Amino acid sequence: MRGGPGPVPGRSRVRPYSGGGGGSRGGAAAMDLHILEHRVRVLSLARRGLWLYTHPLLKLLFLPQRCRCKFFSLTETPEDYTVMLDEEGFKELPPSEFMQVADSTWLVLSVVSNGREPPGCQATGVTKIARSVIAPLAEHHVSVLMLSTYQTDFILVRERDLPVVIHTLAGEFDIYKEESGECVPVTCDDVSNGFLKPKPPASPTLHPVQSPQTRFCVLTVAPDTLPAIATMLIDVLFYSHSTPACCSDTQCHHHALLLPILRVVTPPCVPFPLGSPPWDAATGSQDLDSITFFSFSLIEGYISIVMDAETQKRFPSDLLLTSSTGELWRMVRIGGQPLGFDECGIVAQIAEPLAAADISAYYISTFNFDHALVPEEGIAEVIQLLQQRQESGR
Numbered sequence: 001m002r003g004g005p006g007p008v009p010g011r012s013r014v015r016p017y018s019g020g021g022g023g024s025r026g027g028a029a030a031m032d033l034h035i036l037e038h039r040v041r042v043l044s045l046a047r048r049g050l051w052l053y054t055h056p057l058l059k060l061l062f063l064p065q066r067c068r069c070k071f072f073s074l075t076e077t078p079e080d081y082t083v084m085l086d087e088e089g090f091k092e093l094p095p096s097e098f099m100q101v102a103d104s105t106w107l108v109l110s111v112v113s114n115g116r117e118p119p120g121c122q123a124t125g126v127t128k129i130a131r132s133v134i135a136p137l138a139e140h141h142v143s144v145l146m147l148s149t150y151q152t153d154f155i156l157v158r159e160r161d162l163p164v165v166i167h168t169l170a171g172e173f174d175i176y177k178e179e180s181g182e183c184v185p186v187t188c189d190d191v192s193n194g195f196l197k198p199k200p201p202a203s204p205t206l207h208p209v210q211s212p213q214t215r216f217c218v219l220t221v222a223p224d225t226l227p228a229i230a231t232m233l234i235d236v237l238f239y240s241h242s243t244p245a246c247c248s249d250t251q252c253h254h255h256a257l258l259l260p261i262l263r264v265v266t267p268p269c270v271p272f273p274l275g276s277p278p279w280d281a282a283t284g285s286q287d288l289d290s291i292t293f294f295s296f297s298l299i300e301g302y303i304s305i306v307m308d309a310e311t312q313k314r315f316p317s318d319l320l321l322t323s324s325t326g327e328l329w330r331m332v333r334i335g336g337q338p339l340g341f342d343e344c345g346i347v348a349q350i351a352e353p354l355a356a357a358d359i360s361a362y363y364i365s366t367f368n369f370d371h372a373l374v375p376e377e378g379i380a381e382v383i384q385l386l387q388q389r390q391e392s393g394r
Helices: 047-052 054-062 130-139 159-169 188-194 223-239 249-256 258-265 346-356 376-392
Strands: 031-046 071-076 080-086 099-101 106-113 144-148 153-158 174-179 182-186 215-219 294-299 302-308 329-334 362-365 370-375
Touching: 031 047, 031 153, 031 159, 047 054, 047 080, 054 071, 054 223, 054 294, 106 130, 106 159, 130 144, 130 153, 130 159, 130 346, 144 346, 153 159, 153 362, 223 294, 223 302, 329 346, 329 376, 346 362, 346 370, 346 376, 370 376
Parallel strands: 031 174
Antiparallel strands: 031 080, 031 099, 031 106, 071 080, 071 294, 106 153, 144 153, 144 362, 174 182, 215 302, 215 329, 294 302, 329 370, 362 370
């Protein structure tokens, strides 16, 4: 991130590091833990109210410099749209009955190789940090959210939990906190006044998992070529699953507000996709044959996109960048009912078995459910591992 925006090579999904000696004090793979400057809010936008947020979301997607937003992620699921964004970006979203905001402010952690710059160049992976980060935090009752991108993996913890996080992980990592662009070392003494001794760990709830047949791609695009796919992104995010209807005067007003942004970010020869208004998409119940899922992240100038393989075919193949192998991914969706934010160990439920089996994974938390992406060829083994864990936990 600190190196400036630009295209980055596909991160190699190497053998996951899952050993106990995660930090420079413990093992051969020296790792640091960085507490990034972003203070993040997590929220849900109802599909029926998306029309109210289309204009600010497009501004965050394509013109982040105008709102000084450096951390933005938008994920579409069958239930809603999950947005993770920093405080500057959060100011762009008007409060309404359609927006539900988690009551906590979240801090962003990144595990990086010792002496290297955080994200944009590291290949970590949720399985790689399962035993050194995810499991210890779960044992100390710290709830975490995960956001894997094409470039790196982010761990989100509630701001009030930071003293526990530092005390829990200080034995494994050298910890640094970003302040005004500089990395300042953090010690347990710095947060001793805020540290509360954790309660004894309870047995975590084992949530049901599902694996739809949909195949996914994890991609990036160079920021300077983003305008070339802007109209297609808008169509996929806001129009593809909308139902035709007659819009109200207010909806038409917000619909018209898209035009100035589209004129800024799209080449003059590209038509605007303003056919059907982007609201009130039917959520419906989806079977395991397919699932609606699309994720776009723009973090410190680096772009990451997760889309299904069929949707990828709609984009120019020469603009979307992926790994040289072009591998496809299958999803494991965690939770039968909305998970909430207070429960601990949800990420560990998936990450620990995958780490033990050396299976790499992307992991994206949303407002209601969690989603892990594993290599397509390994999905049968993953399902078997998770079923065995479910049975042993009964």
